[in-house]
Amino acid sequence: MLPADRFAPRAAYAPAVGRPSSRGFTMSLRTLTRKILLLDLIGLLAMSQASQVSAGNNVWTGIGPRGMSVIAVLVDPQHQDTVYAGTLNGGVFKTTDGGGHWTAVNAGLSGASVNALAMDPQHPNTLYAGQWYDGVSKTTDGGARWVNIGPAYVSIFAVAIDPLHTNTIYAGSYYSGVYKTTNAGGNWTPVDTGLTDMWICTLAIDPQHTNTVYAGTKGGVFKTTDGGGHCTAVNTSLAYAGALAIDPQHTSTVYAGTNGGGVYKTTDGGGHWTPVNTGLTNMDVFTLAIDPQHTNTVYAGTRGGVYKATDGGGHWTAVNTGLTNTDIRSLAIDSQNTNTVYAGTMGGVFVISFIDLPYRIYSPLVLR
Numbered sequence: 133m134l135p136a137d138r139f140a141p142r143a144a145y146a147p148a149v150g151r152p153s154s155r156g157f158t159m160s161l162r163t164l165t166r167k168i169l170l171l172d173l174i175g176l177l178a179m180s181q182a183s184q185v186s187a188g189n190n191v192w193t194g195i196g197p198r199g200m201s202v203i204a205v206l207v208d209p210q211h212q213d214t215v216y217a218g219t220l221n222g223g224v225f226k227t228t229d230g231g232g233h234w235t236a237v238n239a240g241l242s243g244a245s246v247n248a249l250a251m252d253p254q255h256p257n258t259l260y261a262g263q264w265y266d267g268v269s270k271t272t273d274g275g276a277r278w279v280n281i282g283p284a285y286v287s288i289f290a291v292a293i294d295p296l297h298t299n300t301i302y303a304g305s306y307y308s309g310v311y312k313t314t315n316a317g318g319n320w321t322p323v324d325t326g327l328t329d330m331w332i333c334t335l336a337i338d339p340q341h342t343n344t345v346y347a348g349t350k351g352g353v354f355k356t357t358d359g360g361g362h363c364t365a366v367n368t369s370l371a372y373a374g375a376l377a378i379d380p381q382h383t384s385t386v387y388a389g390t391n392g393g394g395v396y397k398t399t400d401g402g403g404h405w406t407p408v409n410t411g412l413t414n415m416d417v418f419t420l421a422i423d424p425q426h427t428n429t430v431y432a433g434t435r436g437g438v439y440k441a442t443d444g445g446g447h448w449t450a451v452n453t454g455l456t457n458t459d460i461r462s463l464a465i466d467s468q469n470t471n472t473v474y475a476g477t478m479g480g481v482f483v484i485s486f487i488d489l490p491y492r493i494y495s496p497l498v499l500r
Contacts, residue, residue: 192438192454192475192482195231197222202461202476204249208256209467215474216259216275217481218246224261226275231481237275242266250291252298260301260317262288268303270317281317283308292335294342302345302360304332310347312360323360336376338383346386346402348373353388355402366402377420379427387430387445389417395432397445408445421463423470431473433460438475440486455482 197217204218213230223238224246238244243263252258257274265287269278283303290304299316302323309324310332324330329351338344343359352367353376373396375389384401387408394409395417409415414436423429428444437458439448452458457479466472471486 189485189487190453192452192484194454194456194480194482195227196480197225197227197234197236198480200225200480201478202481203245203247205462205464205474205476205481206249206251206259207464207466207474208251209253210256212466212468212472214274215464215481216249216251217476218249218261220245224249224259224275224278231483237271238278239276240271240278240280241269242278242280243269247287247289248291250293250301252293253295254298258298260291260293262291262303268301268317281313283311283320286311290332290335290348292337292345294337295339296342300342300359302335302337304335304347305330307331310335310360310363323356324363325361326356326363326365327354328365329354333372333374334376336378336386338378339380340383344383344401346376346378348376348388353402366398366405368403368405369407370396370405375417375420375433377422377430379422380424381427385427385444387420387422389420389432391416395420395445395448408441409448410446411441411448411450412439413450414439418461419463419476421465421473423465424467425470429470431463431465433463433475435459438463438473451484451486454484457482 200222201220202217203220206216208214214228217225221244223241223244225234226237227234243266245264246261248262250260258272261269267282267284267286268288270281271278286308287306288303289306292302294300300314303311307330309322309327309330311320312323313320329349331350332347334348336346344357347354350372352370353373354363355366356363372391373388374391377387379385385399388396392415394412394415396405397408398405414434416435417432419433421431430441430445432439437450437452437455438460440451441448457477459478460475462476464474473484475482
C-alpha cells in the first residue's frame, strides 16, 4: 500500500511581488484550500484502491495450493510466512513465503486425505496429521518426514494438543470415540467413559485448565474435566457440533458451530447454551476462530463464506470480498498479527488482512 504521507499536501510558496490586494489574497487562499482538499480526496481514494489490490487488505486473496480442497490450515506462530494446508486427497502442503510457492510435504505420510492438523505450540516443527482410515502421522522436522503413530485403522477427524504438556494429545475419530496419548503417540488409549456419541467432529482443550476438554459430536457437545476419565453431555438446546472454540482469556466462554443451527455460545462452561446468530445468514458452521488478543472478535467459517463478530457473537457481518470459493472448512489467525486470517476452502487457501482505512477530520475554515 502506498504510504499515506505521499499524498499529504505540501505548503506552497511564491516569491513576493509587491503587496497583494485583499481580494487577490482571498481568492488565492480559496484556490489553495480547494487544492488541498482535492489532494486529500485523491490520496484517500488512491489508498483505498491500493488496499484492494495489495496483499489481502480488506479483501481475500487466493494463495493456493492450486487445485486443492483444503480441510485444515495452520500458521507457524514463530514464522508467520510458514503455512501448512491439509488437503483432501493431496496430503499436506507447505509454504514458507506466505503462499508464493507451495510444496507437497508428504514423505512417509500414510494417508492422502488429511482431515486435521495440529502443531506443537512449544516446538512448531512438530505437527500431527489426522487422516482418513490411517490414524495419525507425525513429523518433527516441519513436514520433511512423517511417521505413522496410530491408532491403527481409524479415521481421525480432530487432533488437539495439551498446550502445557505437549506430549499429551487427543484424537477424535469417526465412529470410534476419542483416543489419548501421553507420550506423543507412543501408544493410544480410548477415553470414552460417558461418551454416548462416537462420531467426533472436533476437539478443544481449555488452555488454562488442560484437563478440561470439549468434544463436538454429531449428537452435541461432551465435556471432561479429568483428562478424559469421565465425559458428560453438555448439550442443552444443542446438537451436531462440528466446530468449537474456547475464549483463551475467559475459558468458561465457549462457542459451538453447528450443522444447520448456526453458532451457540456458553459463558458457564457448557451449562447453558444460547444461539448467537444475528446477521448470520448461513447456518452450516464448519469452523470457528477467536482472536487471541481481542477475544470478542470471533470468525465463523460456513458453507456460505466467512462471518466476523467484534462483540462476542452479538452481531455477525459477512466478510467475503474476494472469496471465489465460499465453502470454508478451516480458519487460522496469525498470532503475530491477529488482523491476518487464513481460510482453508474447497478451492484452496485464502488470506486477508483487516485494516482500517485512514481518514481525516477537518475543522471549518472561515474565509474572510
